[in-house]
Amino acid sequence: MTNDPLHMITYSDQVRVLVAVxxxxxxxxxxxxxxxxxxxxxxxxxxxxxxxxGFVGKKETLDxxxxxxxxxxxxxxxxYLEQLSAYGSPERDPIERTVSVAYFALIDINTYKTQIxxxxxxxxxxxxxxxxxxxxxxxxxxxxxxRIRYKAALHPILFxxxxxxxxxxxxxxxxxxxYNAKIDNRNFIRxxxxxxxxxxxxxxxxxxxxxxxxxxxxxxxxxxAKFQSFLNFIPNPENLIS
Amino acid sequence: MTNDPLHMITYSDQVRVLVAVxxxxxxxxxxxxxxxxxxxxxxxxxxxxxxxxGFVGKKETLDxxxxxxxxxxxxxxxxYLEQLSAYGSPERDPIERTVSVAYFALIDINTYKTQIxxxxxxxxxxxxxxxxxxxxxxxxxxxxxxRIRYKAALHPILFxxxxxxxxxxxxxxxxxxxYNAKIDNRNFIRxxxxxxxxxxxxxxxxxxxxxxxxxxxxxxxxxxAKFQSFLNFIPNPENLIS
DNA sequence: AAATTAAACGTCAAATTAACGATTATTAAT
DNA sequence: ATTAATAATCGTTAATTTGACGTTTAATTT
Numbered sequence: 113m114t115n116d117p118l119h120m121i122t123y124s125d126q127v128r129v130l131v132a133v134x135x136x137x138x139x140x141x142x143x144x145x146x147x148x149x150x151x152x153x154x155x156x157x158x159x160x161x162x163x164x165x166g167f168v169g170k171k172e173t174l175d176x177x178x179x180x181x182x183x184x185x186x187x188x189x190x191x192y193l194e195q196l197s198a199y200g201s202p203e204r205d206p207i208e209r210t211v212s213v214a215y216f217a218l219i220d221i222n223t224y225k226t227q228i229x230x231x232x233x234x235x236x237x238x239x240x241x242x243x244x245x246x247x248x249x250x251x252x253x254x255x256x257x258x259r260i261r262y263k264a265a266l267h268p269i270l271f272x273x274x275x276x277x278x279x280x281x282x283x284x285x286x287x288x289x290x291y292n293a294k295i296d297n298r299n300f301i302r303x304x305x306x307x308x309x310x311x312x313x314x315x316x317x318x319x320x321x322x323x324x325x326x327x328x329x330x331x332x333x334x335x336x337a338k339f340q341s342f343l344n345f346i347p348n349p350e351n352l353i354s
Numbered sequence: 355m356t357n358d359p360l361h362m363i364t365y366s367d368q369v370r371v372l373v374a375v376x377x378x379x380x381x382x383x384x385x386x387x388x389x390x391x392x393x394x395x396x397x398x399x400x401x402x403x404x405x406x407x408g409f410v411g412k413k414e415t416l417d418x419x420x421x422x423x424x425x426x427x428x429x430x431x432x433x434y435l436e437q438l439s440a441y442g443s444p445e446r447d448p449i450e451r452t453v454s455v456a457y458f459a460l461i462d463i464n465t466y467k468t469q470i471x472x473x474x475x476x477x478x479x480x481x482x483x484x485x486x487x488x489x490x491x492x493x494x495x496x497x498x499x500x501r502i503r504y505k506a507a508l509h510p511i512l513f514x515x516x517x518x519x520x521x522x523x524x525x526x527x528x529x530x531x532x533y534n535a536k537i538d539n540r541n542f543i544r545x546x547x548x549x550x551x552x553x554x555x556x557x558x559x560x561x562x563x564x565x566x567x568x569x570x571x572x573x574x575x576x577x578x579a580k581f582q583s584f585l586n587f588i589p590n591p592e593n594l595i596s
Numbered sequence: 597a598a599a600t601t602a603a604a605c606g607t608c609a610a611a612t613t614a615a616c617g618a619t620t621a622t623t624a625a626t
Numbered sequence: 627a628t629t630a631a632t633a634a635t636c637g638t639t640a641a642t643t644t645g646a647c648g649t650t651t652a653a654t655t656t
Contacts, residue, residue, distance in 0.1 A: 123450050126409045128370030131442065131453050167368045174442035174453070198440040198455045200373065200416035208365050211373050211416070211453065213440045281603070299645065301604065321602045322654035523633070541614065543634070558622090563632040565622040 130210040133177040134165035134249065136196065136256040137186065139221040139236060140273035142282050145289040146221065147242050147253065148185065151233040156206055157246040163253070164232065165212065178215040185232055187225030192218040192272040196256050204248050212248075216256040218272035239289065264290055267339055268309060271330050279317050279325035280304060309334050372452040375419040376407035376491065378438065378498040379428065381463040381478060382515035384524050387531040388463065389484050389495065390427065393475040398448055399488040405495070406474065407454065420457040427474055429467030434460040434514040438498050446490050454490075458498040460514035481531065506532055509581055510551060513572050521559050521567035522546060551576050 137148040149161045164185045168177040178193055193215050200211040221236065237243065239257075244250060264270045270286055284300050304310065311331050316324035379390040391403045406427045410419040420435055438456040446452065463478065479485065481499075486492060506512045512528055526542050546552065553573050558566035 123372055123409070123452075126372055127412050129373055129410075130365055130368055131371055131373065167365070168371075168442065168453075170369050170451075171444050173444065174440055195439055197437055198416055200410065200455070202413050202415065209412075210365075211410075211455075213442070213453075279603090296645075296647090297603085298605075298647080316653095318653080321652095323601070323603055323652045324654090325603060521633090538615070539633090540616085540635085558633095560623080563622090564624045565631075565633050567633055 127209075130205075130208060131168045131174075132165050132210050132212045133168060133174060133181055134163040134212050134214045134252060135178060135181055135185070135193075136163060136214060136216040136253055137182065137219060138216065138239075138256075138260065138273065139219050139224065140286055141221040142275055142278065143285070145239045145273070145286060146236040147239055148229075148234055148236055149242065149245070150185070151235070152246065153233060160246045161243045162246045163214075163249045164234070168213075174213050175215075178213075178217075182215075182217050185229050185234055186219060187228040188219055188223060192269065196252065196259060199248055199252065201248065212252075214252045214256070216259065218260075218269065220273060220275050222275050261290060267341070268307065268335060271309070271335065274330070277313065277315070277317075277327040277329060279320075279327060280310075281320065281325050282317075307338065309338065369451075372447075372450060373410045373416075374407050374452050374454045375410060375416060375423055376405040376454050376456045376494060377420060377423050377427070377435075378405060378456060378458040378495055379424065379461060380458065380481075380498075380502070380515065381461050381466065382528055383463040384517055384520060385527070387481045387515070387528060388478040389481055390466075390471075390476055390478055391484065391487070392427070393477070394488065395475065402488045403485045404488045405456075405491045406476070410455075416455050417457075420455075420459075424457075424459050427471050427476055428461060429470040430461060430465060434511065436501075438494065438501060441490055441494065443490065454494075456494045456498070458501065460502075460511065462515060462517050464517050503532060509583070510549070510577060513551070513577065516572070519555065519557070519559075519569040519571060521562075521569060523562065523567050524559075549580065551580065 139146045139148060148164065150164050152158055152160055152162045164181055166177065166181045166184075168174060169180075172180070174195070175193070178195075179189070182191060182193060183189055196214040196216050198211060198213045202209055204210065204212070242253070245253065260269070264287070270283070270290065273286060274283060280301055283304065284295055284297065287300070288295055309331055310328040313327040313329060315327045317327055318324035381388045381390060390406065392406050394400055394402055394404045406423055408419065408423045408426075410416060411422075414422070416437070417435070420437075421431070424433060424435060425431055435457050438458050440453060440455045442453040444451055446454070484495070487495065502511070506529070512525070512532065515528060516525060522543060525546065526537055526539065529542070530537055551573055552570040555569040555571060557569045559569055560566035
């Protein structure tokens with residue numbers, strides 16, 4: 113048995129495989145939840161839609177590779193990035209066996225640098241209108257959505273998607289898109305306010321109503337401090353997840 | 355830039371690396387929460403304690419490799435096994451770059467087949483008395499503990515560690531070890547009963563008290579059906595999850 | 597000035613929670 | 627028969643959280 117650690121002195125008789133990183137990049141523009149995809153410009157699966165990915169470099173960590181790939185596509189650094197899972201089915205890449213470590217990112221689309229991404233033929237898609245993807249990328253996206261729903265029910269990660277200035281109706285809109293559910297407006301405001309995470313600004317956004325909605329910013333310190341708290345924004349999330 | 359997907363036709367100029375799986379195996383014998391470790395019989399790090407691991411075979415999935423390794427060490431199949439995370443720091447293995455995908459397993463120690471494990475010099479350690487491990491295995495174990503604490507606060511995964519027949523005091527004991535905290539006995543019983551997951555047997559365990567505690571078994575169907583429910587066994591888990 | 601729109605605030609009864617106190621049951625040891 | 631020891635049950639409380647709804651407010655459009 114070649115995989116038996118007891119009888120191995122070196123690793124010489126083991127298979128080496130490619131290791132890649134794929135990023136599921138979620139974005140919000142204050143209105144719609146979107147996902148960033150690229151059209152592959154090379155074989156295999158040329159001209160098909162795909163997640164942004166790449167191989168892990170010689171001296172790179174997995175997190176480092178994910179950060180690099182995200183930066184190459186969006187021009188952004190210091191973005192919320194979390195490892196989703198590793199995918200390693202032997203047939204997942206038809207050219208050569210490749211283990212892929214998937215990461216998901218949450219970004220504010222307004223900070224996205226479009227000029228950098230042009231060379232990758234990147235495009236934003238509404239979360240419910242995204243095309244079918246190559247290999248097992250559809251599965252990765254599904255699992256990423258599930259993870260976000262799970263996590264956002266308990267922790268304030270969706271704030272990572274919001275613009276620096278945002279309104280509470282915008283925030284509620286995002287939650288409604290993530291959970292595909294209508295949320296009671298009065299209860300939502302109460303919960304958001306009770307977290308004490310937001311700082312109310314004097315300025316208003318008048319684009320969506322006559323009265324206008326106050327802008328808020330995130331109190332970053334409180335956000336970091338309370339991130340692990342179980343906020344329970346979403347009542348009975350188990351009814352909505354998956 | 356060699357990692358640029360745009361200018362690649364094949365994958366030929368990419369680095370191939372070893373991919374391994376490491377298993378954090380938690381066990382409970384009805385009394386103590388333990389972890390199963392092996393003493394490495396080969397270089398590097400010969401005679402040091404380590405997680406049970408192995409390389410992913412040519413035609414194996416990651417999950418498949420984890421199942422195989424778990425079976426080799428414990429003789430067990432159909433055990434709770436969940437991917438924890440992938441670890442890929444370039445220096446994590448001194449011999450050659452190896453990306454490791456860590457899995458954690460939860461087993462009932464009573465079903466553990468000791469004769470199979472003998473060849474690996476495996477040993478159970480109390481969770482708080484485990485020795486220091488090779489490479490980044492200490493870190494993996496810490497993250498696995500964290501994950502279990504997180505998950506067990508919301509879902510009934512700790513039942514996976516229980517013997518077929520167990521008592522409520524045993525169950526409470528396990529929760530107290532996992533969270534390193536004293537749990538109110540009256541509230542705990544009330545919550546456990548309200549989940550409706552347990553079937554009370556007529557037999558009693560008299561080993562730990564004069565009166566004896568009733569044995570229970572898990573109602574597997576209800577367990578599966580309610581696994582995703584948020585049970586809230588642990589009040590304010592954020593104070594306990596580090 | 598009235599109408600319109602959605603934002604923001606308020607109310608309430610029901611349910612759930614954690615933190616306790618007290619009691620009863622069972623059986624081995626004395 | 628009494629004591630000791632743990633298991634199990636029952637009950638109480640105040641505080642908090644819940645969901646469901648009604649009402650008011652602010653600013654723009656007409």
